[in-house]
Amino acid sequence: MKNLKKSYEKLYKIKPLMRFKTIISTLEGIVFGTSEITAGAPHFVDNMDIKRYMSIAIIALIPSAAAAVYFFKLHAVELILVSYISGGIAEVLFALIRKKDIEEGFLVTGLIFPLILPPSTPLWVASVGIIFGVIFGKELFGGTGRNIFNPALVGRLFVTISFPQIMTSSWQLPFVDTVTAATPLGLFKTAHVLTPYIKLLLGTSAGSMGETFRIGVIIGGLFLMFTRVSNWRIPFSYIGTVLLLSWIGNFFLPAKIAPPLFQLLSGGLLFGAMFMATDPVTSPYTLPGKLIFGFLAGIVTILIRAFSGYAEGVMFSIIMMNGFTPLIDSFVINLKYRPLRNER
Amino acid sequence: MIIKKRKFTGGYTFKNFKGEPSDELVKPEIPERVIIPLKQGFGDEVNAAVKKGDSVTAGQIIGINDESISSPVHSTVNGTVEDIKKAEYFGRLINTVVIKSDVTPDFKPHEAGTSSWKNLPEEKLEEVLYMAGVTSLGRSGIPTRYKSSAILPGEVEHIIIDGVQSDIYNLSLTLLLAGKGLNQFIEGIDILKAIMPRASVHIAVNKYQKSIIKKIDESADNRKINIYPLDPKYPQGYDEVIIPTILGREFPFGFNAFNMGIIVLDIQAVLHVYEAVVLKKPLIERLIALAGPGFTENFHIKVRIGTQIDYIVKNRVKPDTSLRYILNSPLWGNTVTDLSLPVDRTVNCISCLVEDRDGEAFSFARPGISKDSYSKTFAANYFPFKKTINTNTHGEERACIFCNYCQDVCPSGLVPHLLYHYVERDMVDDILLRYRIFNCIDCNLCGYVCPSKINPAMYIKQGREKLTGMGINPKESVLRRFKLKGVKENKQVNSEYYNGDKS
Ligand code: SF4
Ligand code: SF4
Numbered sequence: 107m108k109n110l111k112k113s114y115e116k117l118y119k120i121k122p123l124m125r126f127k128t129i130i131s132t133l134e135g136i137v138f139g140t141s142e143i144t145a146g147a148p149h150f151v152d153n154m155d156i157k158r159y160m161s162i163a164i165i166a167l168i169p170s171a172a173a174a175v176y177f178f179k180l181h182a183v184e185l186i187l188v189s190y191i192s193g194g195i196a197e198v199l200f201a202l203i204r205k206k207d208i209e210e211g212f213l214v215t216g217l218i219f220p221l222i223l224p225p226s227t228p229l230w231v232a233s234v235g236i237i238f239g240v241i242f243g244k245e246l247f248g249g250t251g252r253n254i255f256n257p258a259l260v261g262r263l264f265v266t267i268s269f270p271q272i273m274t275s276s277w278q279l280p281f282v283d284t285v286t287a288a289t290p291l292g293l294f295k296t297a298h299v300l301t302p303y304i305k306l307l308l309g310t311s312a313g314s315m316g317e318t319f320r321i322g323v324i325i326g327g328l329f330l331m332f333t334r335v336s337n338w339r340i341p342f343s344y345i346g347t348v349l350l351l352s353w354i355g356n357f358f359l360p361a362k363i364a365p366p367l368f369q370l371l372s373g374g375l376l377f378g379a380m381f382m383a384t385d386p387v388t389s390p391y392t393l394p395g396k397l398i399f400g401f402l403a404g405i406v407t408i409l410i411r412a413f414s415g416y417a418e419g420v421m422f423s424i425i426m427m428n429g430f431t432p433l434i435d436s437f438v439i440n441l442k443y444r445p446l447r448n449e450r
Numbered sequence: 451m452i453i454k455k456r457k458f459t460g461g462y463t464f465k466n467f468k469g470e471p472s473d474e475l476v477k478p479e480i481p482e483r484v485i486i487p488l489k490q491g492f493g494d495e496v497n498a499a500v501k502k503g504d505s506v507t508a509g510q511i512i513g514i515n516d517e518s519i520s521s522p523v524h525s526t527v528n529g530t531v532e533d534i535k536k537a538e539y540f541g542r543l544i545n546t547v548v549i550k551s552d553v554t555p556d557f558k559p560h561e562a563g564t565s566s567w568k569n570l571p572e573e574k575l576e577e578v579l580y581m582a583g584v585t586s587l588g589r590s591g592i593p594t595r596y597k598s599s600a601i602l603p604g605e606v607e608h609i610i611i612d613g614v615q616s617d618i619y620n621l622s623l624t625l626l627l628a629g630k631g632l633n634q635f636i637e638g639i640d641i642l643k644a645i646m647p648r649a650s651v652h653i654a655v656n657k658y659q660k661s662i663i664k665k666i667d668e669s670a671d672n673r674k675i676n677i678y679p680l681d682p683k684y685p686q687g688y689d690e691v692i693i694p695t696i697l698g699r700e701f702p703f704g705f706n707a708f709n710m711g712i713i714v715l716d717i718q719a720v721l722h723v724y725e726a727v728v729l730k731k732p733l734i735e736r737l738i739a740l741a742g743p744g745f746t747e748n749f750h751i752k753v754r755i756g757t758q759i760d761y762i763v764k765n766r767v768k769p770d771t772s773l774r775y776i777l778n779s780p781l782w783g784n785t786v787t788d789l790s791l792p793v794d795r796t797v798n799c800i801s802c803l804v805e806d807r808d809g810e811a812f813s814f815a816r817p818g819i820s821k822d823s824y825s826k827t828f829a830a831n832y833f834p835f836k837k838t839i840n841t842n843t844h845g846e847e848r849a850c851i852f853c854n855y856c857q858d859v860c861p862s863g864l865v866p867h868l869l870y871h872y873v874e875r876d877m878v879d880d881i882l883l884r885y886r887i888f889n890c891i892d893c894n895l896c897g898y899v900c901p902s903k904i905n906p907a908m909y910i911k912q913g914r915e916k917l918t919g920m921g922i923n924p925k926e927s928v929l930r931r932f933k934l935k936g937v938k939e940n941k942q943v944n945s946e947y948y949n950g951d952k953s
Contacts, residue, residue, distance in 0.1 A: 108808065135846050139809030142843040146908070148894040149780040149803055153821035153828060154901040155845020157814035159853070162827050207846060251849030251902075334825045337854065391852045391867070439868070443884050 111138045128201045132208040159335060160210040166330045167217050167381065169322025174315040177280035178225040182315055185220040188229045193219070193236035200245045211250035211387075212240065218258040218381060221316025222374060222421070226278045227265075235265040255428045256388045259421055266421075277312035289313050290372040291417040294364050306371040317377035327380025336384035339396035340403075344379045345370060347404025355408065362412045375407065378420040388428045392438040399434055403427045452667055452677045458695050460861040461683040462824055462895055464618040464781075468836045471739035471799075473625045474749040480553045484527050484756030485537075485792040488513040488545045491586030493520035493598065495544055504531045508557035508754075509732040511581070512547050521586035521598045526734040526754040527551030539791065540777065540784050546792075549756070563730030567641060575727065576603065576645050582726030583733035586795060587719035589689055590708040594645065599708055600936035606646040607711040610696060611639070611720055615656040616686035617779045618839075619741035619799050623655070623662050625750055626717050626737065635717060636669050638724035643673075649713075651675045652696050656682045684781065685893040689714045691861050702934060703862070703889040709934040718798075733795060740766060742780065743839060744773045744802025753793060759800065760789035767802055774841055776801040782894050806840040813844060824855055824899040848902040856896035856906055862889045866896035866906035873913035883922065887913055 114137075117123055117130055136157065144151055174182040193216045201208040219236050239261025247253040266273045277289050289312045290301035305311045309319035317323065330336040348369050355363030369375065383389060383403060390399050403423045410419025489495035496513035500506060506525040513523035529551035537546045562578045564570065570578075576594035579585050585598035593599035593606060613623055627635055639651055655663050657679035667677055678696055685691055689707045692714060693699060699710065707714050718737060725731040739750050745766050753762060759775065767773055775786035777793075780801045793800070810816070818828030821844075822837040830837055856866040869887055872878065890910045897905035 111809075136812070136814075138811055139813040140843055140846050141807045141809050142846065142903075143805055143807060143841040144843055145905070146785060147776075147780075147782045148898045148905075148907075149774060149776055149783070149785070149801075149841055150839045151843055151897065151903065152823050152825075152899050152901065153813075153818060153844045154823045154825045154899075155814060155903065156848045156851065156901055157845060158827060159825075159851070159901050161814060162825075207848075209848070211851070249849060251851050333827045334855075335827070335853075386852045386854065391854055391857065391865070439865070439885070443886060445884055 114138065126202065128205060128207055129198065132201070135207065156210050160213050162333055162335045163214045163330065163381075164217060166326035166335075167214070167221065167316070169326050170221055170316035170319060170377065171217060173309055173319030173322050174221060174225075177309060177318070178278070178315060181225065182220070184229055185223060185227065185232050185315065186217065188232050189220040189236045190216045192233040193240045196237045196240040196245070200241075200249070204249070206249070209250040211244075215239065215244070215257045218316075219261050222258065222262050222314045222377070222382075223265075224273060224277055225280075225315050228272065231265050231269055231272060234268075235261040237261075238264045251387055253387060254431070255425055256382055256385050259382060259425045259428070262421060263425060279312050280310055280318070289417060290368075291364075291411065294368070294372075295417045298361065300364070300368055301372065303367060303371055306368075311372075313372075314374060314377075317374045320371055320376050323376045323380055327376070330380065330384070336380070336386075337393075337396060339393060340383045340389055340400045341379040343397045343400030344383055344404050344407075345375065345400075347401045348375060348407055351404060351408045355412065359412070363408065364411075369408070369411070373411070373418045374420040378424055383424050383427070388431060390431050390434045390438070392435050392442070395431075395434045395438045398438070399427050399431065402430065451670075451675065452663065452679065454679065456695065456698075457681055457683070458686065458691050458861055460859050460863070460895075461616075461685060461691075462859050462899065463616075463681065463683045464822070465682070466834060466837055467618055467822070467839050468820075469742040469745070469748050469801075469839060470619060471622060471741050471748045471750055473622045473628075475625060475737075476749055476751045478751060478753065478762070480527055480551055480555055480754060481757045481761045482551055482553060483532070483758070484525075484549050484551060484754060485758060485790075486512065486523060486526065486547045486549065486756040487537075487539050487792065487794050488523055488547065489520075489542070490523060490583075490755070490795040491521070492589065492591035493586050494518040496520050496523055498534050498545060498547060500525075500531050500534075500547065502531050502534055505529070506531060506549060508734055509560070510558055512549075513545075516597065519591075519597050519600055521583050521591070522581060523547075524583055524732045524734055525549055526756050528554050528556070539794075557731065557734060559730035560726065560732055561730070563727050565728045567727050568644070572603075572645055575641065578727050579641075579645070579723060582722075582731070583795070584719065584722045584726045587722060587733075588713055588715040590706050590713045592642070592713060592715070592719075592723070593708070599713075600706070601708050601711065603646045604648060605711050605935050606649045606708075606713055608697060608713075609639075609642055609646065609649045609651045610692060610712060610714045611651070611653045611717060612687045612692055612714055613653065613655045613659075613662075613717045614680050614682055614686045614692070615659075616682045616684045617799075618684070618781055619739055619779060619801060620656075620682075621716075621718065621737060621739055621798055622750060623659055623717065626721065627662060627665070631721065632665055632669055634724040634728075635720055636666075636673075637728065638720035638722075639675065640673070641723050641727050642720070652678060654678045654680050654686075654692060654696060656680070658682065684895065685861055685891065687716075688861070688891055688893065690891045703886075703891075705934060708936055711935050716798075736793070736795065736797065738762070738793060738797055739799040740802070741799050742776075742801040742803050744768060744771070744775075744804055755795055756792045758790050758792050759786055762793070762800060763789070763802065768804070772805040772807075774803050774805050776803065780839070781898065782892060804840045806842040809842065810844075824859065825901070843903050845901070845903050847904065850900075850902050850904055853901060855899040855901065859895045859899050861893060861895070862886070862891055864890060864910075866890075866910065867904075869913060870904060870906035870909045873909040873916075878913050878916045878920075880922075882913055882917065887917065890914070 243257030243260030406423035496515040533548040580596040591599035776783040
């Protein structure tokens, strides 16, 4: 391995390749590990790094991704590939411009994005969406860690608004190629039909590619929390709020607001709460802030689901709360740290 | 009396690392030369009381200053003074006395010491401790009427003895308290009680050392000693953490424990108290752990204070390996760049880690059977294998992703990444005071856990230095909330105890 590394390092001596230095050094980091050492105390550090952090997130998404491939066969594979390739190109271009290593965070964005698309999305739409998401959701803010909105959601929102025809009316059921049906939430809204819970759990109902196999989503989400990659507070307060509000709402307005369990198991609530609302960069870092974030997102979700023209409100509510995140954080921080003057 | 106690929030338990020192004790030959810094432990630098060419005996006082807050310093070998010179000792320029020794092991006992110390008047007892130099131990010193601390013995309300073993490498309690050690320890406490009659005694012990807790409890008899079995969670042993945990009192950050009328000592310091009084032995020797995988064998070693580090580590480290020596713990200690520097009274441990510049292929994708991590993503989180430790960063530096790890582990309840972002963008002003930048106790945990390989602790330190440079005094802001003792004296004394890092 050492010899291999030595010969790899010779690449840095080849002049014309230096234009692609970031790619070479990113690859080196992945394959050979880092040769950096600590500068001073602490003289040894945690083995966790961003690569592993993101890998764990990807592992947690595997059940959902595998279910998508199982349900929608080749088209699911194609969508994931298209998302990775076109988003990856945008990512690499920006890394080259910025002369920094390619950011691992994209690997998660690139997988989440196809999973929140309707299964019949044309490939070109997916490609446009992820490129838009990467550029306008992340890179223009300065890259991972500085973005305000979840890039996958930015891309999804963009295609929803730009191509409403394609994005909201063509829901394909698993296994059957031609039939399009409304999502369970849509069915409730238009025809007041409650899809059976078991169908919702197993994923044999219409919905975005990755969100329908809810057992997998729950397992993945719990795995993330257990490994400390995500924090339980946001999913807890988000889902809790939705359950509570729909329980109350269903009591008074049964025609508009579906019962709690149905709210929980339909649409993108579980997927959004487990994988998107918990994105550390775009959600509050203060612990009370996380609870507030989930609580507000829960209210918005119920409001949209019940009273707007849209059947689903998870996506909007999360992206909206992303925008409020800095506000929530500074609110909590200012409450927590009173000005010192008061202490005298 | 054993008292089960609460925990503190934050912190992280370092356990099962390679290179932990065994209970074995090695006594090396007396070194041929010692270098004795004239500032050791708590207190100010003292004036040299010897000249170049003087012959000295082990235990003879070679530096003393009765005017300032300080304790005497002793020669630790028999021999002649070779030189007295200013030298840089871990970031501080201080006078050092270089003594060439004749390698004889005997020392000059303290005349005033006696095993029937109970008959001595308080004043005499305090004098023995002061003259033996043990009053400089602990981050707050042991108060006597000889200006060894900023407060007087009568003002001490609590004595806390720390045996929590919360660092990654710790002195072995079994070894310290082996044989007569236990009774000596208890008698040491009696002596402390005799000079500080108002103080109640609290002993914090690693809760997994069940047999030791039991033994201490048994030998404490009906003395009023509170024993607290505590989780060995780092940084439990820090004054700022152990005092709130045990006494439930808020710590006035920026001040010293003695300002609250509390002194915190470790177990070895109490044993030194016993030795000074009963065995008439001045503070010339210390137990030090040789820890870390850089050593071929890890054990404890009893060395004369002032022994040069290379004399201690010679032939005990792995050959042909690039190594990093650290004075004290790898979590907060200083890198030893010059091996000819000596160990002083505050050193508990010399750590030696392997400098690993090689990296590991696909390290992020390995199960990690021997890799420690705050996140629970490695197999080592679930299996009891010994964990590796080296100086590699295990990943490239990336932008902060607000993963919250640093915030979760911070024992002072700060938001390290928030402070880091301010300092990094050079926005250093009053707002950092409000975010309690001066409450950081330099435990470095935030730098340990960060997956983005940022070291917020380093930036926080920079920010504090800038703020002090701007003339901002953090201490003013806490004054009126606490009833503090010895504040005026505190201003004069440089209360740094450990070398460099801790202030
Ligand atoms: S901010 Fe200070 S006290 Fe908090 S974890 Fe970092 S070094 Fe420790
Ligand atoms: S541990 Fe590192 S990446 Fe995580 S919030 Fe703190 S500074 Fe940011």
